[in-house]
Amino acid sequence: MKILIADDEPMQRELLAGFLLKQGYAVSTAADGEEALVLFQREHPQLALIDHRMPGLMGDALLVEIKARNPLARVIMITAYGEVGTAVTVMKAGADDFLEKPIDLTQLLEKIQQIEQDLDIADDVAEVAETLAAGPLPMEIIGSSPSMQETLSVARRVADSPWSVLIQGETGTGKELIARLIHLLGPTPDAPFVEVNCAAIPENLFESELFGHEKGAFTGADRQRRGRFELARGGTLFLDEVGELPPLLQSKLLRALQEKRIHRVGGERDIAVDTRVIAATNRDLRAMAETGAFREDLFFRLNVLDVELPPLRRRREDIPELVAHFLKRYARRPTRVGLETMDLLVRHDYPGNVRELEHIIQRSLTLARGTVLQPKDLPEEVRQGPQVHQGALQERLDAMEREMLSAALAQVDWVQTQAAERLGISERVLRYKMGKHGLQRPKD
């Protein structure tokens, strides 16, 4: 049996690894959650021993990621002594078992042997892991409309080349899905696919997140850490919402792409990386490059190949098929969609695109009484159908929206989290709306 140990505490890690090796198990060790995930993808262990408290990707998050990649893999969570609450939480979150510190090695061995007995199906685990490792499979991408077919055929053609790809499309159109498809169809489908959401990382942590850091590089850097660029070595680095990358990082990314080398924060030497970069954006990056809001040379680097994802309202013929797909995925029992309901679904405009449709189906399923979705199960804005008073009214509303957005943003010095909170919308919706109205932080 292969066992993965994830613990940031070197002593504990080595103690466990040494003990388990002596018992004849194949052991690999990781010092943090990200590394653990990479190892998990590569080696398909049947069991992971995870320290609940780790910096970076926490034990909880790692648990979820592992179970998402292979539901059959077992996870034993190591919790601090006396933290009954934590133990309950991790079990609820899907851990198979937990052990309190200090670890009783005899007890650990018993648990492992029990798992081994349960896992006569050990071979199946490896097989499932292999199919799941790279995320959603290509056939899960729905779209027979001509525009989606065109997009998919471009994606297939660019997959083989080593060049950077820029995927453009509104929020929720499936950019990440296409990025995974390109990775899977590329020359190294088994290598890691590592995602970075450029809008979600605080500016001061960006460089270390992307390129890693050496021990002591800054206050709090109490150990060496590899960045996502390095973790994606040989595979694909997916830079989501690349338009949000701060200017300094834009230069550093450009250098990394040009020289195929990176530099950890506080590091003395360069590290060669043969990582393919796929970037995605819901903003008009070309326009941003033209106005100087995004480095033009970086734009050209990223945009060597480009894939365009059409908004859902431009390919309404895909809607029924997507509805069927999400019903199959989320309905607990066979469920149909009434004619009138489907009609409303096809006519809705979906500013949040496929993700919005997915959420609508999920939500409707929880509201529906019978096995047929009715119009009353749909959210208000879908049920009302397309607005008749477009034109003048729409223009006024748009103008009002734009004004409210820019006022809210200016009040909080363009901190998007705070502006979204003031407006009572999610950050994602805020960014979408900023894109729609071409709102950008003014340069000082």
Ligand SMILES: Nc1ncnc2c1ncn2[C@@H]1O[C@H](COP(=O)(O)OP(=O)(O)OP(=O)(O)O)[C@@H](O)[C@H]1O
């Ligand atoms: N063609 C499709 N077939 C099936 N599912 C899809 C399709 N397109 C998108 N989805 C689903 O819709 C959701 C959103 O897709 P994804 O995260 O890839 O969008 P995105 O463009 O990367 O969004 P964002 O810009 O907000 O990051 C996901 O759950 C994805 O699985």
